[in-house]
Amino acid sequence: MILHVIDTLNRGGAERVLVDLTGALVPLLNERIGVCTTRVPGVLATEVAPNVPHFTLNRSRRWDWGAIKRFRALLVREQVRIVHVHSRSTLTFVAAAVFMQPKRPLIVMHDHFGGVLLPPRAQQLFRRLVRRYADHYVCVSEALRDWAITSAGLPGDCCTVINNGVPISRFPERISRHAEGRHRRLQGVLVANLRAEKNHEALVRAMASSPDLRESVELHFVGGGDRSDVGRKVRSLVRELGLESSIRFFGSIDQVATAMHTADFGIVASTYEAGPVVALEYMAAGRPYATTPVGNIYSVALKHGCCVAARGTTADDLAHMLRRMCQLTNEERAAMGIRGRALVESRYSLERQAAQVRDIYIGLSRRVT
Numbered sequence: 001m002i003l004h005v006i007d008t009l010n011r012g013g014a015e016r017v018l019v020d021l022t023g024a025l026v027p028l029l030n031e032r033i034g035v036c037t038t039r040v041p042g043v044l045a046t047e048v049a050p051n052v053p054h055f056t057l058n059r060s061r062r063w064d065w066g067a068i069k070r071f072r073a074l075l076v077r078e079q080v081r082i083v084h085v086h087s088r089s090t091l092t093f094v095a096a097a098v099f100m101q102p103k104r105p106l107i108v109m110h111d112h113f114g115g116v117l118l119p120p121r122a123q124q125l126f127r128r129l130v131r132r133y134a135d136h137y138v139c140v141s142e143a144l145r146d147w148a149i150t151s152a153g154l155p156g157d158c159c160t161v162i163n164n165g166v167p168i169s170r171f172p173e174r175i176s177r178h179a180e181g182r183h184r185r186l187q188g189v190l191v192a193n194l195r196a197e198k199n200h201e202a203l204v205r206a207m208a209s210s211p212d213l214r215e216s217v218e219l220h221f222v223g224g225g226d227r228s229d230v231g232r233k234v235r236s237l238v239r240e241l242g243l244e245s246s247i248r249f250f251g252s253i254d255q256v257a258t259a260m261h262t263a264d265f266g267i268v269a270s271t272y273e274a275g276p277v278v279a280l281e282y283m284a285a286g287r288p289y290a291t292t293p294v295g296n297i298y299s300v301a302l303k304h305g306c307c308v309a310a311r312g313t314t315a316d317d318l319a320h321m322l323r324r325m326c327q328l329t330n331e332e333r334a335a336m337g338i339r340g341r342a343l344v345e346s347r348y349s350l351e352r353q354a355a356q357v358r359d360i361y362i363g364l365s366r367r368v369t
Helices: 013-028 043-047 065-077 088-098 120-133 142-150 200-208 211-216 229-240 277-284 298-303 315-327 330-347 350-368
Strands: 002-006 033-037 054-056 082-085 106-111 136-139 159-161 186-191 217-222 247-251 265-268 289-291 307-309
Touching: 002 013, 002 088, 013 033, 013 043, 013 277, 013 350, 065 088, 082 088, 082 350, 088 106, 088 120, 106 120, 106 350, 136 142, 136 350, 142 159, 186 315, 200 211, 200 217, 200 229, 200 315, 211 217, 211 315, 265 277, 277 289, 277 298, 277 330, 289 298, 289 315, 298 307, 298 330, 307 315
Parallel strands: 002 033, 002 082, 033 054, 082 106, 106 136, 136 159, 186 217, 186 265, 217 247, 265 289, 289 307
Antiparallel strands: none
16 A cells, blocks of 8 residues: 555645545556545545545644554554655654664655745754655755755655646636626635735735725635634734725635635735645636745746736735736736636646656655565
8 A cells, every 4th residue: 555644634735735646646556545644534534535545543642652553553454565744744753653663664755845944953853854764755846855955865866846736627617717797896815724824914914005905806815714813813903904895704615616716816925835736726717816926836827927926925015916916907817817727737737746656656666676
């Protein structure tokens, strides 16, 4: 078995990649694919392919020795040959489980972050774990590949940049048309959990900075985290600035496609990102999007005329970005959406991503035979 491991399958970019990727790998390999969540299953667990077994360890804390023992038993019972790790915290858990074991499975570390972005001590630990345990390092940016080679000391042929991919089938053609005339103001959708790095606060301040934006744009915030400190702060700021009629909160949803049905454009406001997957989903839905200059997708999307990019991540930068989106005609926005969907089909498909991962598994098999 090839076992994909992550802490939980709550909604998020890495979690979505794992769910989609495991399902796409099944027809490409003559080997069982499994999923293991070390903590709780999470809401995306229901979307794991039916022919992919899902194991849960119910880990209650970082060093849960009972969960470590259960994981070791799982590796033996299911004859796991490759462990495909999908988060940095999960790598720590997997390393603890295989430490001092007489025979361990091969480990693929799939790093979904756009940069190291760790405090010095945590970065040092992560570097040591990658150097010692990662038989292959998969990342989403050239910067991370360079870090793995120069800082973690991995050979170049053990480090691969693989772009995220999305299944185009999740976004039916019927929603790739511009939602023209359905509402007076342009509707922009930000799909992101309420966390500091998603930069909701700056986006709220951007809307408050200009009367013309209040009149011409309606923002929908889609994502969990209402009860977090960030969520409470953002909601309070919306009330304080009198933006209740311009910014609406919708909580979590199962599919980005649902949020994009009546949207005119998507938004990425983050201060940093890896991909991000949601930008691919906006484009797959046939929508243009406005983005801060983060991740490894925006420059490609900008080059192909699929997005409007801000200069930076401040409220002023975001206000300027929104104005530029408003200045486009309906036809120009619709054309951007068409180009975006075509870009995903040609360069960021799930099938392409899965084929690259399959080739890594084959290469690992050859190294040990």
